[in-house]
Amino acid sequence: MAKKYWLIKSEPDVFSLDHLKNCPDQTEHWDGIRNYQARNLMRDEMQEGDEAIFYHSNAGKETGAVGLSRVVSESAYPDYTSWDPKSKYYDEKSSEENPRWVMVDFKWRAEFPKLVSLQDMKKADNLDGMLVIKQGQRLSIQPVEKKHFVEVCKMGGLKASEIKALGL
DNA sequence: GCCAACGTTGGC
DNA sequence: GCCAACGTTGGC
Numbered sequence: 001m002a003k004k005y006w007l008i009k010s011e012p013d014v015f016s017l018d019h020l021k022n023c024p025d026q027t028e029h030w031d032g033i034r035n036y037q038a039r040n041l042m043r044d045e046m047q048e049g050d051e052a053i054f055y056h057s058n059a060g061k062e063t064g065a066v067g068l069s070r071v072v073s074e075s076a077y078p079d080y081t082s083w084d085p086k087s088k089y090y091d092e093k094s095s096e097e098n099p100r101w102v103m104v105d106f107k108w109r110a111e112f113p114k115l116v117s118l119q120d121m122k123k124a125d126n127l128d129g130m131l132v133i134k135q136g137q138r139l140s141i142q143p144v145e146k147k148h149f150v151e152v153c154k155m156g157g158l159k160a161s162e163i164k165a166l167g168l
Numbered sequence: 169g170c171c172a173a174c175g176t177t178g179g180c
Numbered sequence: 181g182c183c184a185a186c187g188t189t190g191g192c
Binding site: 009056058059060063066076135136138140 | 186188189191192
Binding site for chain 2: 035038135136138
């Protein structure tokens, strides 16, 4: 199956692109997704090798796309924080036997030389229809068209040769 | 910190 | 199955 393109949102105070970069093997599991639409996308659509724009939400002037990551788990697997009573992501309706939520692993790939702010994306000519610039779009995992994905990379200051080298 | 958007819950 | 109340997201 052809790889897919995504945008993943994270509040940088909670988990930033730099956090991901500093993880062992620059890889971390993406836990805590508690929205059915986002879960279904992860569970049914995401697979190893998929590319994701890393977006910082709720970050004042820094709100926007900051870099790239990639799915490195084969596919989605149960989010074990959902049945851990000590976790803030605990959900009493989820259990090890019957997990309600899933997660995937993401690996750091690139940091944009410059922030692509939400405003920049809204103003861009070539991003019509991109979900993140729609009003009230709160989904934390969004599918992105490849042409939009590449356009955001360009706006972030990646050179054509670098984009090619990333296999995009 | 405000509040619009919108997802979820639960009474009926 | 409707919909009001409530909770959360996230831009500003």
